[in-house]
Amino acid sequence: MADATGLRPLSRLLVDSALGRTLTEVGPELSGYAAADVLEASSLHRVAPAVARALASAAQVPAEWSRVLAPARHAQIARHMRAVADLRIIATALDAAGIGWVAIKGPVAAELIWPSVDMREYFDLDLLVDRGEFARAMSVLAEAGLRLLDRNWPLLERSRRAELTLLAPNGTPVDLHWDIAVAPRLRRGFRTDVPGMLARSRRVPLPQGFDVGVLDPEDTLVHLAFHAAQEGATRLMWLADLHYAAVGPTVDWDTIARRARAMRLEVPLGMILDRVQRTLGGSVGTSFRAVGPGPGAWGELARRTDARVRFPGLPGDPHLSGAVYRSARRSLPTSAAVLLRSQVEARRIEARERRRRSPGRPLRLDVPDAGARARYLQWVAGGAR
Known part of the structure; x- marks a missing residue:
């Protein structure tokens, strides 16, 4: 069952862990998940060490959870x-x-x-x-x-x-x-x-x-957004990168908007920051929109996709490919053309690999x-x- 924000319990655990929150206990809404499912979802979003950290001092953590999550944290430290x-x-x-x-x-x-x-x-x-x-x-x-x-x-x-x-x-x-x-x-x-x-x-x-x-802080944020967009913004870790890059050092949003325009990245950047704000809170999307463009029509398509299955998605969910974010460009026709071309290329590669x-x-x-x-x-x- 989803919470008031529309997140399922396991998705909420991932978000809270990525934000550095520690859990005091694992309630019945969470403890019903199998340890393998928790690890798979955490690994999908590259936050398994953060989940292990968030649960380290919580009460009523299923023993099997600790058994599979603790090694992920230790492995990342190593x-x-x-x-x-x-x-x-x-x-x-x-x-x-x-x-x-x-x-x-x-x-x-x-x-x-x-x-x-x-x-x-x-x-x-x-x-x-x-x-x-x-x-x-x-x-x-x-x-x-x-x-x-x-x-x-x-x-x-x-x-x-x-x-x-x-x-x-x-x-x-x-x-x-x-x-x-x-x-x-x-x-x-x-x-x-x-x-x-x-x-x-x-x-x-x-x-x-x-x-x-x-x-520098502005190029860091622009680069992280570019990387996240090209990967489809599918991992919670990439959104948390942007969240922390924005709230850590003081960034100049006018400079970010100017560099994004020069790079032709303003639409993907606006879409990614919008997803960061909807997922992790804060005001990064609002801050960028104050000086740069909003997500636009292509961004609205991404929002509608997210509305079907609230991000962060879990293994087995539809709409995990991130194609809408990956294909975002300055104009709607160009974005649609990139999306179509990437889908055709993906099918061609799959067919070649089958042969x-x-x-x-x-x-x-x-x-x-x-x-x-x-x-x-x-x-x-x-x-x-």
Whole structure:
């Protein structure tokens, strides 16, 4: 049964946990859920560690819940410690080489945005460098002990992705970006400004005793919204990222609106912030609408979709794909065209996969084509979108 806000008990637990609230007891409306269902829903939204934290001192927690949730929290703490250790190695190497860089999401979000590092579940570390320094950054990181995982150079040359994945010495996967818009179609649809982001970035100390480069508060919020939108805004963790980014440091909403317009992101950003406000409370949506556009007609479609099954959705719910958010663009016709194209492409990929068995991660295939590697890196350095 839903509560007064329309949330089902398990969804309410996820929201309260993401907001850092602690439960005093688990009532009968919650205790009827199987532990596997609680873990699956928590993992779906990447808040299993936060749920375990919220229930740590609650009364009447089913023993099976504790058995499956506590390891999720402990595993995230261990991952975070490894990621920070790897980030120290990376920071030392890139700083010594004089390469400008920032860390985005992952450990810096856990350390600098969220209330506690044992709440946000993440599995990798993202770095952003200028594309002119991308090849040198790869070499510097390799010398520091990182191992390249994406080695299918002909596929990289064809796909022109804006990231490569490496593996750091302590086991953290590292996505090295030269643009936050990874696919060429996104770079055509949006106007990212990586040089501007890097120029506006700042150095901040981590509690572990070293400095890292991070985006300024406004670019942090814009980037988190861009990432959430391209992932369909389907995970509660991504909405909480924006909630905490907005309520933590004081952000300038006029600056956010201006940068979103320059990036062609104002409609997706308005939609995402509207969902954040409807889900987690606060005034982020209202704050943005004071200086930027409202969600518009496409945003109204997203609201109606949410009204059928109140976000955050649970495993098995319909409307979990996030296609409406993922396809949001400046105009209604363009948004509809992107949505249709993505649905057609998804069906084409599904049909192709049914016809043949292909490796799960083709970029990880070792195809050491020196010519394709050189052409890809030359193209990246050349500056074409």
